[in-house]
Amino acid sequence: MNPQIIDTAIQAAQIQADATIRAAYLGGIGIGIGIIFSWWTALHIQKNARVAETRRNIYLDLVESFSNLVYSLHSLKMNTDIEHLIDSYHIFSTNFDKAMFVCETKTKEEMVKFNESIVPKTKVFIKSLAEFNGAIEKIKALEKKHSEILMSLKPIYTKIDNFSIESPMNIKISNAFDLINSKLKQSQKIVDEISDLESSNEHQTHKIFKDLDNYIQVLSESTINIIYLLRLEIGIKTDVEREKKLIQRLNAIN
16 A cells, blocks of 8 residues: 555544544533533522522511511500510511611612601600600509508507597597598698699590501501512512502501
C-alpha cells in the first residue's frame, strides 16, 4: 500500500479522535455547568421556600396577636383592668417588629404609616383609661375605709351597753357617743366623696366606652392595607374594598 495513503488515513483518524475528545470535553463541561446551574437553582428555590415559610409563620403570629389585642380591648367593657391589655400590646408590638424585619419594603412603608397614626392614639387612650382606673381604685379604697369605720362602731356600742349596766350616768358613755358622732361624720364625708367620684365616673365611663369603640374601629381599618400586602407576600390574593366592608360588618357585630 502506498505510504502516503497510510499517512493520510492516520492523520484523518487522529483528527477524528481529537474531535471526539474535544466534543467529549465540551460535553463534560456542559454537563458540569448544567449540574452547577441545577444545584444553584435548587438552592435558590430552597432559600426562597425558607424565607416564605418564615414570613408565613411570623405573619400568622402577628395576626393572632392582633386578634388577641382586639379581644382585650372589647373585654374592657366588662373589666377595665389594663394589665392584660398592656400584655396584649406588648406581644402585638413584638410580632409587629418581627414582621417589619422580614417584609418587603413596600409593606414596611405601610407598617410605618400605621405606627405613625396609631401609636399616638394608643398613648392617649391608655392614659385616659389609666386615669379612669385610678378613680375606680380610689372609690374602692374609700369604700373599704367606710366599711372599716362602720365596723369599728360595733365594739363601741357594746362598751356603751356595759357602761350603762354599771352606771347610767357614767362619763364614759358620753365620751363613747362623742366618738360615735365623730366616726359617723367621718363616714358621711367619705360617702359624699364616693358619691362625687361615682357621678364623675358615670360620665367618664360613657366617654371611655365611646372612645374605645372608635379606637377599635380605627385600629381595624388601619390594618387592612397591611394585611393585604402581607397576604400578597405569601401568595394570597385579597380584595381590599371587600375587606373594608367585612371589617365594618365585624365592627358592627362587636
